[in-house]
Amino acid sequence: MATGRTHRPASRSRGIPEATVARLPLYLRALTALSERSVPTVSSEELAAAAGVNSAKLRKDFSYLGSYGTRGVGYDVEYLVYQISRELGLTQDWPVVIVGIGNLGHALANYGGFASRGFRVAALIDADPSATGKITAGLPVRHTDELETIIRENQVSIGVIATPAGAAQEVCERLVAAGVTSILNFAPTVLSVPDGVDVRKVDLSIELQILAFHEQRKSGEEALAAAAEAADADGPGTRGKPEKSQKATPLAAPAKAAKAAVKAAVARKTGRSGPDGEVPAVMPA
Amino acid sequence: MATGRTHRPASRSRGIPEATVARLPLYLRALTALSERSVPTVSSEELAAAAGVNSAKLRKDFSYLGSYGTRGVGYDVEYLVYQISRELGLTQDWPVVIVGIGNLGHALANYGGFASRGFRVAALIDADPSATGKITAGLPVRHTDELETIIRENQVSIGVIATPAGAAQEVCERLVAAGVTSILNFAPTVLSVPDGVDVRKVDLSIELQILAFHEQRKSGEEALAAAAEAADADGPGTRGKPEKSQKATPLAAPAKAAKAAVKAAVARKTGRSGPDGEVPAVMPA
DNA sequence: CCATCTTTGTGCACGCGTTCACAAAGGCAT
DNA sequence: ATGCCTTTGTGAACGCGTGCACAAAGATGG
Numbered sequence: 001m002a003t004g005r006t007h008r009p010a011s012r013s014r015g016i017p018e019a020t021v022a023r024l025p026l027y028l029r030a031l032t033a034l035s036e037r038s039v040p041t042v043s044s045e046e047l048a049a050a051a052g053v054n055s056a057k058l059r060k061d062f063s064y065l066g067s068y069g070t071r072g073v074g075y076d077v078e079y080l081v082y083q084i085s086r087e088l089g090l091t092q093d094w095p096v097v098i099v100g101i102g103n104l105g106h107a108l109a110n111y112g113g114f115a116s117r118g119f120r121v122a123a124l125i126d127a128d129p130s131a132t133g134k135i136t137a138g139l140p141v142r143h144t145d146e147l148e149t150i151i152r153e154n155q156v157s158i159g160v161i162a163t164p165a166g167a168a169q170e171v172c173e174r175l176v177a178a179g180v181t182s183i184l185n186f187a188p189t190v191l192s193v194p195d196g197v198d199v200r201k202v203d204l205s206i207e208l209q210i211l212a213f214h215e216q217r218k219s220g221e222e223a224l225a226a227a228a229e230a231a232d233a234d235g236p237g238t239r240g241k242p243e244k245s246q247k248a249t250p251l252a253a254p255a256k257a258a259k260a261a262v263k264a265a266v267a268r269k270t271g272r273s274g275p276d277g278e279v280p281a282v283m284p285a
Numbered sequence: 286m287a288t289g290r291t292h293r294p295a296s297r298s299r300g301i302p303e304a305t306v307a308r309l310p311l312y313l314r315a316l317t318a319l320s321e322r323s324v325p326t327v328s329s330e331e332l333a334a335a336a337g338v339n340s341a342k343l344r345k346d347f348s349y350l351g352s353y354g355t356r357g358v359g360y361d362v363e364y365l366v367y368q369i370s371r372e373l374g375l376t377q378d379w380p381v382v383i384v385g386i387g388n389l390g391h392a393l394a395n396y397g398g399f400a401s402r403g404f405r406v407a408a409l410i411d412a413d414p415s416a417t418g419k420i421t422a423g424l425p426v427r428h429t430d431e432l433e434t435i436i437r438e439n440q441v442s443i444g445v446i447a448t449p450a451g452a453a454q455e456v457c458e459r460l461v462a463a464g465v466t467s468i469l470n471f472a473p474t475v476l477s478v479p480d481g482v483d484v485r486k487v488d489l490s491i492e493l494q495i496l497a498f499h500e501q502r503k504s505g506e507e508a509l510a511a512a513a514e515a516a517d518a519d520g521p522g523t524r525g526k527p528e529k530s531q532k533a534t535p536l537a538a539p540a541k542a543a544k545a546a547v548k549a550a551v552a553r554k555t556g557r558s559g560p561d562g563e564v565p566a567v568m569p570a
Numbered sequence: 571c572c573a574t575c576t577t578t579g580t581g582c583a584c585g586c587g588t589t590c591a592c593a594a595a596g597g598c599a600t
Numbered sequence: 601a602t603g604c605c606t607t608t609g610t611g612a613a614c615g616c617g618t619g620c621a622c623a624a625a626g627a628t629g630g
Contacts, residue, residue, distance in 0.1 A: 025494040052475035071595045071608040089501030103392040110388050113490040182496040190337035198499045200492050205398040207485050209310040211467040214483045216374030356578045356625045
């Protein structure tokens, strides 16, 4: 799962919890696989295993959709595929545009999973004039100038942003102004949008950082803690949360000094981390 | 945030909530941007706005890390960058391997955001012999046979899987067997891993489906509901949840018939949805 | 040194999501 | 038909995450 989410204010639409909606595609994929193997029915236990979730959770999720399923037997695969598809809105065709045909945009344009789920790439759009006209994934790359026209003519309501971060907000605004109300953002920026517009964000860099966090935990923190100890005056074990007991003791001054010391040390080796804020996750710098 | 997550059992590591960990990279990015503009300090309000979150949430998140920040002033940007980096484990270098150099793998290999965050691509690996040796993003593509050697020699503990779904589980097992304990999975499959191994999943298709769900809600469900009404015997308004009052009335038979009818209708138009289970999210079919 | 003003850090309450555990429901065999 | 066995659907309890609101802390100006 791509990660961070910047979607709607956590309100549930028509009784279906957001968390459940996020899992429906998972179930749908597992069911599709079963369908291809011509499996007629499946129990909550089996399907849950295939989708990688708890069976109780799965049953509760389905209960929000209605009472599909037969006690003592399980769920009819084809029937469930249809119901979930309908609930997700995949029974209709969704034209989408991809803006920013760099390395990632190129990969997205070639992604085969679109069509099979009711998504259709209406157009590829890029700001670079030299890229315009190039056939990519069977479609000519159009110039940004045509953005509004393309959106309106194709009734596009879903846009994918794969531009550098610097261009993302502007592209976003133009998309919204032209009528797009759902945006999938690959640029490493926080997009601000008016109410009524959904934004979901995918950021590889964030996923990797979360993995690194857990990895650090697993590989024993000792070595690193020891190394950091020299610079960090807080001491290694105390860091969890400042002791409640350090009331108003004259600890303020030393703590301040420690911060300053670390700051200085940090300043010395700053310059390593280049600006990565300008390229979307999964694009060459 | 992209989505579905299949990570650890929701237990918090050493007191830092998982939700907080997931936001730290967000703060870090915002802080890095401020740092580049040489902004010395920032208030929780400003930083929260830049990161796209609530200021109370941000302060609470930081409180798990310790008492950095000065009341009446705000947070020292450089100092906070260092603290968060350290907490996330980004002060050390993480060698990663990318397995599956298709369209997506190629894009990932060229991603510039790796190095700036302490990640280093140790090797690119692909199963296709004809791809082996090709220089991609400055690195030669190695054959899958060398996987174990590469992992061990480079002490790789983080692996990225960008292969077709069919190969993902096997690759995963080989990675784990060779010593990898964190996996970022782009293949549309549920990976089963032993305890102690973290898996995070990024799936574009799922993100789009979630957007489609909300989009369907926004664009009024009426038309679609009316269309489905013909086939769905439940009736349009009743679907929220089966009425409690339909106790043991002879409604079972009609309901069953309705399901069968829909099933037949579904069967008729099945064949549209191609198998998408074989390619990772963001790869050409 | 004191008053004032800003901003942090957090106690508390609320709501969503998860999980357990079980009664109800249906199939199937006798 | 009747009883047994399997599996669903859900009521209820619990725990995590979020947001409010405020007291404590510190800076700043007089």
